[in-house]
Amino acid sequence: MTRQRARVALARPPIAFVVLGALGVVFFLLPLIGLLARTPWNDLIGLLASDVVVDALVLSAVASVAAVIISTIVGVPLAWMLARVDFRGRSFVRGLVLLPLVLPPVVGGAALLFALGRRGVVGGPLYDATGLVLPFSIWGVVVAVTFVSMPFLVLTVEGALRNLDSRFEGAAASLGAGRWTVFRRVTLPMIGPSLAAGMILTWARAVGEFGATVTFAGNLQGETQTLPLAVFVALESNRDTAIALSLFMVAISLTILVLLRDRWLRSS
Numbered sequence: 001m002t003r004q005r006a007r008v009a010l011a012r013p014p015i016a017f018v019v020l021g022a023l024g025v026v027f028f029l030l031p032l033i034g035l036l037a038r039t040p041w042n043d044l045i046g047l048l049a050s051d052v053v054v055d056a057l058v059l060s061a062v063a064s065v066a067a068v069i070i071s072t073i074v075g076v077p078l079a080w081m082l083a084r085v086d087f088r089g090r091s092f093v094r095g096l097v098l099l100p101l102v103l104p105p106v107v108g109g110a111a112l113l114f115a116l117g118r119r120g121v122v123g124g125p126l127y128d129a130t131g132l133v134l135p136f137s138i139w140g141v142v143v144a145v146t147f148v149s150m151p152f153l154v155l156t157v158e159g160a161l162r163n164l165d166s167r168f169e170g171a172a173a174s175l176g177a178g179r180w181t182v183f184r185r186v187t188l189p190m191i192g193p194s195l196a197a198g199m200i201l202t203w204a205r206a207v208g209e210f211g212a213t214v215t216f217a218g219n220l221q222g223e224t225q226t227l228p229l230a231v232f233v234a235l236e237s238n239r240d241t242a243i244a245l246s247l248f249m250v251a252i253s254l255t256i257l258v259l260l261r262d263r264w265l266r267s268s
Contacts, residue, residue, distance in 0.1 A: 032250065039247050040240045047244040055222045056230035056245075063141045063226065064149075064206035070142070071150040071202050076195070079154045080183075083161035098155065100148045108147055109215025116143065116216075140217035141224050148212050149205035156198030160191040197260055204256050208249065 013021075040047065047053065081087075082094050100108055116123040116134050126132055134140045168190065172182045188195070210228040217224040219233065227249060234242035 035243065035247055035250065038243050040243065043240065044244050044247075047241050048248060050241065052221060052225075052230055052234070053241065053245060056225050056227045059138065059141065059222075059224070060207050060226040063138065063145050064203050066142045067146040067149050067206040068153075068199050068203045070146050071153045072195075072199060075150050075153040075198075075202075076157055079157035080161060082154070083158045098151050101151050101155075105148055105209065105211025106215050109144060109212035112144060112147060112212065112216040116140075135216055136218040136220065136224060138217075138224065141213055141226060144212040144216045145206040145209045145226075148209050149202045152201040152205055153195075153198035156194050156201065157191060160194030161187075164190055200256055200260060204253055208253065 078097065082090060082097070113120065113135060115121050116126075118124065118127050118133050118135065123134060126134075132139075134143055164187065169182050169186050172186045173179075177185065207226075208228060209226070210232070213224070213226055214229055214232075219225050219229045221230075225233070227245060231242050231245045231249070234245065
């Protein structure tokens with residue numbers, strides 16, 4: 001068998017893989033089909049324009065954007081340290097940062113409550129000194145969604161930094177550029193696409209957060225009720241609104257993933 005024929009043969013997927021892969025696609029497609037089949041198309045615009053939906057949309061937008069800003073400011077230096085600095089306990093720190101990815105969100109919310117609540121380890125002294133209460137406020141929503149979404153940015157940026165050709169940075173440093181100049185003029189532009197992907201994924205995760213938010217910040221309409229929480233409440237009181245909101249969030253998430261394509265996989 002020639003090399004060309006061998007490559008063609010290897011490129012053909014086994015029939016069993018095709019069948020099982022198709023079953024996997026159907027498994028993920030069925031919920032979407034069910035959602036589309038039950039969508040009240042005639043009343044869709046009116047449902048999405050209701051006060052409950054608008055309040056939840058505004059709160060989700062504010063909290064998710066704030067989460068992206070905080071995650072970028074804190075997460076990029078953290079990713080740089082994990083990728084470039086060989087310090088004792090780095091594996092533990094990386095595991096700690098990525099813990100929210102595998103931790104049940106409700107557990108994360110409970111941990112935040114014990115730490116930052118009015119009687120928490122940090123929240124208690126903070127309240128006594130400033131009167132600031134994080135739970136059951138928009139600040140609590142921001143803290144909760146940032147906690148669960150920041151790992152996406154750190155993971156993406158760390159992967160990009162590890163795969164970056166350091167010779168460009170070395171060349172800039174040899175020409176007299178300082179560390180900050182090298183990072184700002186060389187490193188940051190080179191990891192720019194991965195950073196953008198991480199920010200978008202962080203935003204999408206923040207918009208979809210439920211468990212940590214309801215546990216730490218509560219579910220108060222107009223104050224802490226985000227889009228996922230509004231869906232949860234609407235499922236018991238107004239199913240059409242729940243379906244409309246669910247379809248809206250599915251459309252946003254699917255669009256983001258299609259636009260990103262395999263950018264996140266390549267960078268991580």
